[in-house]
Amino acid sequence: MAKGKLEIKKMATAGSVESNDILIMISQGEGDIEIELESVVEKQFGEDIKNVIRETLIEEGITDAKVIAKDKGALDFTIKARVRACVQRGVEA
Amino acid sequence: MNYLNNIDVRTVKVLEQSEFPSKSQPKNKLIENAEELIRGLGLKDNAVVSFHHHLRNGDKVLNTIMKEIQRTGVKGLTLVASSLFPVHAEIIPLLQDGTIENIVTSYISGDLAKAISYGELKGNIIMQTHGGRARSILNGEIEIDVAFIASPSADKYGNISGVNGPNSCGTLGYVIADSIKAKTVVSVTDCLVDYPNYPADITEDYVDYVLLIDSIGRKEGIVSGTTKVTKDPIGLKIAKDTLKVMEATGLLKDGLSYQSGAGGISLAVTAFLRDYMIENNIKGSFASGGITGYLTNMLEEGLFSSLFDVQCFDLEAIESLKRNPNHIRMSASQYGNSEVSAVVDNLDIVILGATEIDTNFNVNVTTGADGVLMGGSGGHADTAAGSKVSIIVSKLFSSRIPLIKDRVDVITTPGTTVDVLVTERGICVNPLRTDLIEAFKKAKLDIIDIKDLKAYSESIMGKPEPIEKTDRIIGLSQYRDGRIIDYIYQVKK
Amino acid sequence: MNYRSLLFIPGNNPGMLQSSDILGADGIIIDLEDAVALTEKDAARILVREYLTTFEPRKGVFIRINPLDSPYFYDDLDVIKDLKITGIVLPKAGVEPMTKLEEYLDEHDLDLEVIPLVETAMGLETALEIVQVSDRIIGLFLGAEDLTLDLGAKRTKESKEIEYARSRIIAAAKAFGIQAFDTPFTDTDDIEGLRIDTKNAKDLGMTGKTAISPRHVDEINKAFSPTEEEIDYALRVVEGVKAANEKGLGAFSLDGKMIDAPIIKRALNLLKTSGDYKEEYDELLK
Structure with a gap:
C-alpha cells in the first residue's frame, strides 16, 4: 500500500558495506527515480535489486529521488529495510 | 630380440686398451645467469615448458623465466604450470604478444585468470586435476621440453630439497612427474648449498642444469604462519x-x-x-x-x-x-x-x-x-x-x-x-x-x-x-583420466 | 518452554539476523539496545521488522528493547506490537519500567512473554517485586556487567563478585516458579572458561544462560541438559516410586539412600527437561 506522496528534503544514507548488507544513499531526484547500483551480484541479481529499491521507494511515497546503492549481497528484506530507513531520514527537514 | 639385437657376439668390437675411458668427472651444471641459460636451451617456437606451484602466491620463478624466454622471441609456447596464482598476472603481456599460446594447469586465479576468461589467450586453456596432470606427463600425452623447477635449495649437481633454504615450502610432490619426463630439467634456486643437499625431493640424476638467481620467492606468499579454524x-x-x-x-x-x-x-x-x-x-x-x-x-x-x-x-x-x-x-x-x-x-x-x-x-x-x-x-x-x-x-x-x-x-x-x-x-x-x-x-x-x-x-x-557468455570456447575441463567433461567459454566483458 | 540458551543477535546486522534460526540456541534475543549504535536505532528497528515479517517466525524470538529512561522505549514497542515474536527482554528492569511495560502490553492487548533483565542494585534488591508486576514474566535474567558497575564491584572471570546476585535472582525466580537466566560469558574465545562459568551458575540453580557468541551455544545447551547418568538415575527413582506405591510403601531407598519427595520431584523435573517424561508420572507424587 502506497503512502501519501513524500519528498526527499536532504541527502541521507542508511545501511553499510558489511557482507550481506547494502549501503543506500538518497538525494533529491530530477523528476523521477534514478538508481545507480554497484553489487557483488550485479550480473545475477542487478535488475532484481533495482526493482526492489524502486518498489520500496514507491511504497514509501517517493517518486522523485536519486539513489546510489553499494550492495554486498543483501537479501531483499535488508534492501527494503535500508531503503525505508534512508527515506525516513531523508524526508525529515 | 634381445638387448644385443641378436647380433653375433663374435662380430662385436672390443675396445683397445688405448681407447679405455679416463675417470669420470662431476658434471658442470651450474649457471648463474638466466639469460645465458635460456639462450643455451635453444627453445623453439611451440615448445612446452613446465613449472610447479609449491611457492604458491610467493613464486617469482615462473615470471622471471617466462620473461627471459619472451626476450628470445620464441612464440607459441605451451605453459604447463601445476597452478597459477595472482602473482603470475605479470605474464599477461606474454599472452598478448603470442609468447604463450596454450596453458595447461590445475588451478588458476587472479588477473591472469580474468584475462584468459575475457579471451586474451590465443590458444586454449586445459584445466586438469592434480592426478590428471601427473598422468598426462608420465604417459607421454604431454611432452615437456623444459621443466623449470623452483628449488628452495639445491646443490650444484641438482639435488633439490624443499625443506631447506630461506624459501622452504616442504614437499615438492607436484613436480615429480616433470622431473622424470621432461627432456631438460632445470633447477632454479636462490639457495645453493654444499653437496650433498638432503633430504632431496628430486635427485641429481634427473637434473640437467642448476640456475642460481637472486630470489625464487616471497616467503609470506608461500606458506601461512598457522592456518586457523573459522570463527564464522x-x-x-x-x-x-x-x-x-x-x-x-x-x-x-x-x-x-x-x-x-x-x-x-x-x-x-x-x-x-x-x-x-x-x-x-x-x-x-x-x-x-x-x-x-x-x-x-x-x-x-x-x-x-x-x-x-x-x-x-x-x-x-x-x-x-x-x-x-x-x-x-x-x-x-x-x-x-x-x-x-x-x-x-x-x-x-x-x-x-x-x-x-x-x-x-x-x-x-x-x-x-x-x-x-x-x-x-x-x-x-x-x-x-x-x-x-x-x-x-x-x-x-x-x-x-x-x-x-x-x-x-x-x-x-x-x-x-x-x-x-x-x-x-x-x-x-x-x-x-x-x-x-x-x-x-x-x-x-x-x-x-x-x-x-x-x-x-x-x-x-x-x-x-x-x-553472459560468448560463443567462443577458450578451454576444456579435463577429467583425471584425460577425457573432457566440459567446455569453458569466453565471458562477455 | 524451558530455554537452556538464549543467544543475542545484533539488531542491525543483516548477516546475523538471516542466520539467527540455525545457530542452535533454544531462543534468540534480537538486540535493539547495546548492540546498536545510537545513530542506527531507527535503521535497526526497521531491519528487525522487515526480517520478522519476511521469514517464517521460529519459536523463542525475544527482542531486547531500549530501557524506559532512553528516548527509544516506546518507539521500539510501537514496532514490536505488530510482530509475531515470543517476548521482550526488558533492560534495566525495576518495578517502574516493568509497570510501564505491562501497561503498554495491556493497552495493546499483546500476548507477549517478558524477561526482566536485572542489572542494577535496585533491580536486584526489588527482584521479587518486579516479578509480581506481571504474569507475562517467564524468567529473570541477570546482567552482571552493568550490575557490577553499579555495585562498584570488580568484574572478574571467576565471578565471585556476582555470587550473591546470582543466588538472589535464582531465589526470586524459583519463588515464583519461573526461569533464572545467567549473564553471558564475555570472552568469546575462552570455551574452557565458559564451561567453568556455566557450571558455577548451574550449580547455584540457574536454569539457563545467555550468550553473546554463537560459539557458546553448544556448551551452554550441553551444560543445561541432563547427562545420561542423571537421566538413568531419575528413571530408576521413578521406577522405585512406582514399585513402592504398588506395594503400598510410603518410602523406599535407592543405592542405600532414602528417596523422599524433593528427590522425586527433582527426578521428574529432570525427565521433563530431557524429554523422557511420561504422562503416567503425574500420578506419582500424589
Whole structure:
C-alpha cells in the first residue's frame, strides 16, 4: 500500500558495506527515480535489486529521488529495510 | 630380440686398451645467469615448458623465466604450470604478444585468470586435476621440453630439497612427474648449498642444469604462519553437521583415512573430527593431500599413523615433514593418477568445497559466480572419485551468491562421484547413493532433496540471471583420466 | 518452554539476523539496545521488522528493547506490537519500567512473554517485586556487567563478585516458579572458561544462560541438559516410586539412600527437561 506522496528534503544514507548488507544513499531526484547500483551480484541479481529499491521507494511515497546503492549481497528484506530507513531520514527537514 | 639385437657376439668390437675411458668427472651444471641459460636451451617456437606451484602466491620463478624466454622471441609456447596464482598476472603481456599460446594447469586465479576468461589467450586453456596432470606427463600425452623447477635449495649437481633454504615450502610432490619426463630439467634456486643437499625431493640424476638467481620467492606468499579454524558461526554449524554426516556413514572407526581442504570450513571439520577421535578413542590410518598443522598435530597425537603430503600449507607442516618419519612425501601421481595405484583410491572420506553444485551433484570450483576463471580442480575430482564418501561443504547463502543451480557453469567434478552436500540449511545426498540415504535414515539424520533446497534458496534469494557468455570456447575441463567433461567459454566483458 | 540458551543477535546486522534460526540456541534475543549504535536505532528497528515479517517466525524470538529512561522505549514497542515474536527482554528492569511495560502490553492487548533483565542494585534488591508486576514474566535474567558497575564491584572471570546476585535472582525466580537466566560469558574465545562459568551458575540453580557468541551455544545447551547418568538415575527413582506405591510403601531407598519427595520431584523435573517424561508420572507424587 502506497503512502501519501513524500519528498526527499536532504541527502541521507542508511545501511553499510558489511557482507550481506547494502549501503543506500538518497538525494533529491530530477523528476523521477534514478538508481545507480554497484553489487557483488550485479550480473545475477542487478535488475532484481533495482526493482526492489524502486518498489520500496514507491511504497514509501517517493517518486522523485536519486539513489546510489553499494550492495554486498543483501537479501531483499535488508534492501527494503535500508531503503525505508534512508527515506525516513531523508524526508525529515 | 634381445638387448644385443641378436647380433653375433663374435662380430662385436672390443675396445683397445688405448681407447679405455679416463675417470669420470662431476658434471658442470651450474649457471648463474638466466639469460645465458635460456639462450643455451635453444627453445623453439611451440615448445612446452613446465613449472610447479609449491611457492604458491610467493613464486617469482615462473615470471622471471617466462620473461627471459619472451626476450628470445620464441612464440607459441605451451605453459604447463601445476597452478597459477595472482602473482603470475605479470605474464599477461606474454599472452598478448603470442609468447604463450596454450596453458595447461590445475588451478588458476587472479588477473591472469580474468584475462584468459575475457579471451586474451590465443590458444586454449586445459584445466586438469592434480592426478590428471601427473598422468598426462608420465604417459607421454604431454611432452615437456623444459621443466623449470623452483628449488628452495639445491646443490650444484641438482639435488633439490624443499625443506631447506630461506624459501622452504616442504614437499615438492607436484613436480615429480616433470622431473622424470621432461627432456631438460632445470633447477632454479636462490639457495645453493654444499653437496650433498638432503633430504632431496628430486635427485641429481634427473637434473640437467642448476640456475642460481637472486630470489625464487616471497616467503609470506608461500606458506601461512598457522592456518586457523573459522570463527564464522555459519561455517562452524556446517562443520558440526558434517561431523554428524561422517559419523552416520559408519566410517569413523579405527583405520579411518581422511582428507580435507585447507578452507576455513574444511579445517573446522578436521578440528571437530580430532575431538571426536579422541573422545571415541579412534586410531586412524592416514590423512592425505595438502597438509596443515592441524593434521601434523593429529599425527603426533597418534590419531593417524601417517600423513601423505603432496603440499605443505603452513610452517608447522614443513617442520613436521623434516622431523617425523611418518609424515611421508607423496607425488601427484601417487596421490591421484588414475592409471596407477593411487592414494585417493584408499580414502574413506574427503571434505571438499564448491563454488556451485547442480541438481545432478556436478561441482564447479573452476569458475566463479560471474563465469570468470578463479580456481580449478586441484585434487577435487581425484579425491571425489577415489574416496568412499565425498562430502561437499558450502554455505547456501553467501552474500546472495547462489550455490545450487540447474547446471553448474563449468563441471569440475562429475556428480557421479559426489556423494553428500552439507549446507547450513540442509544436507543433501546424491540419489545414486541409496546406501548412504539408508544409513542416514538409521542415524536419524534429516536430509533434503537437492531440488527442494535449491527451490528454498531461490525463494529467498531469487533466481539468478544466467551468466553472459560468448560463443567462443577458450578451454576444456579435463577429467583425471584425460577425457573432457566440459567446455569453458569466453565471458562477455 | 524451558530455554537452556538464549543467544543475542545484533539488531542491525543483516548477516546475523538471516542466520539467527540455525545457530542452535533454544531462543534468540534480537538486540535493539547495546548492540546498536545510537545513530542506527531507527535503521535497526526497521531491519528487525522487515526480517520478522519476511521469514517464517521460529519459536523463542525475544527482542531486547531500549530501557524506559532512553528516548527509544516506546518507539521500539510501537514496532514490536505488530510482530509475531515470543517476548521482550526488558533492560534495566525495576518495578517502574516493568509497570510501564505491562501497561503498554495491556493497552495493546499483546500476548507477549517478558524477561526482566536485572542489572542494577535496585533491580536486584526489588527482584521479587518486579516479578509480581506481571504474569507475562517467564524468567529473570541477570546482567552482571552493568550490575557490577553499579555495585562498584570488580568484574572478574571467576565471578565471585556476582555470587550473591546470582543466588538472589535464582531465589526470586524459583519463588515464583519461573526461569533464572545467567549473564553471558564475555570472552568469546575462552570455551574452557565458559564451561567453568556455566557450571558455577548451574550449580547455584540457574536454569539457563545467555550468550553473546554463537560459539557458546553448544556448551551452554550441553551444560543445561541432563547427562545420561542423571537421566538413568531419575528413571530408576521413578521406577522405585512406582514399585513402592504398588506395594503400598510410603518410602523406599535407592543405592542405600532414602528417596523422599524433593528427590522425586527433582527426578521428574529432570525427565521433563530431557524429554523422557511420561504422562503416567503425574500420578506419582500424589
